[in-house]
Amino acid sequence: MRTSAGRGKPAASRRVGRAAAPVKKTQSRQPDTRSRTATTAHSADVQPVAVTAVRMLAVGEGLYALRVSEIGGASGTLSGVEFPIAQVSAPFAEDGESLEIVASFPRRGSWLGREGGTVIIRSPASGGHIIVTAYGHAEQATVPLKLELRRLDGPAAGGAPERGAAAPVLAASEPAAEGDGREVPTEILLHIERAGDRLFPGRGWVGALGRKLRIEAFSIRPLEAIAPGDIEFKGFLPRGGETQWVQGGLLCGTRGRRLPLTGFAVRLAPRLASRFDVVYQGSFFSEGISAPERNGQPCRGAGSADDPLEAMNIRILEKASQLQDEDEKTPAAD
Secondary structure, eight states: OOOHHHHHHHHHHHHHHHHHHHHHHHHHHHHHHHHHHHHHHHHHHOOOEEEEEEEEEEEOSEEEEEEEOOOOSOOEEETTEEESEEEEEOOOOTTSOOOEEEEEESSSSSEEOTTOEEEEEEEOTTOEEEEEEEEEETTOOOOOOOEEEEESSSOOOSSOOOTTBOOOOOOTTSOOGGGEEEEEOEEEEEEETTTEEEEEESSSEEEOTTTTOOEEEEEEEEOSSSOGGGEEEEEEOGGGOBOOOEETTSOEEOSSSOOOOOEEEEEEOGGGTTTEEEEEEEEETTTEEOOOEETTOOEEOSSOTTOOEEEEEEEEEEEOHHHHHHHHHSOOOO
């Protein structure tokens, strides 16, 4: 005969068994809870952004400076990235001859911060397109994006620009192509760090544009119309140093001393002032491409006198006949 205690044992056992089951279910659901937590945390890292402006420019053959103005929109940080930002890119070309981004300032690479910047672009003979895309916060409305495209290696070939293309923009102090006469051919010798002496035809930019290799010395030699003794040039050095004026064909600067040039100036003999102009620009490590200077004015980085020089563009221009006539009629000063 079962006592009441004996009859309760199986029941107790059954209750214990039933109570144990939910414990197992709770343990089996714990990985799912952790998985959902990880998924939620991962989703929180993905933050949406908005494309606030897109511009596409057609670019002909040559070397160009693309200036992107300040990018509008609210400032902030998403996933450690400061917004607004912009990217400059070149679409893929089927023939493999796409545009090349040679250098950019003030940042390296194809990304620009809120302040904008300048991108140096080399375009092949077939030309191509460049795309500028601005990004901002997800709630940011569209913003204006001002671009300025300027050719660096001489005026574009004649003819109207392609529809949608940005016409070259000349700096205020740079003479327009229509006012220029013939360009006097030259040879330019550069002594470049880790590369030694390099001789270039003096057409467009010479040096390691965008590659941050310092120019330590240079020389200019006219090939016609002007005697080497009728052109002079000087170099600027770190900490306020400068060289003497040096005549054409001689080296200005140093070799083997790891002493970079931080600027330069070029001038012609006074008796040639009525017939020729010399116009020049420099590309510097930090400041990028300078404004054009002429006829003996110093060419240096705008922000720092010790910014190393990496490339130069020097043009000797014969004045148009109309300008020569006006100069000849102007009486000399006493």
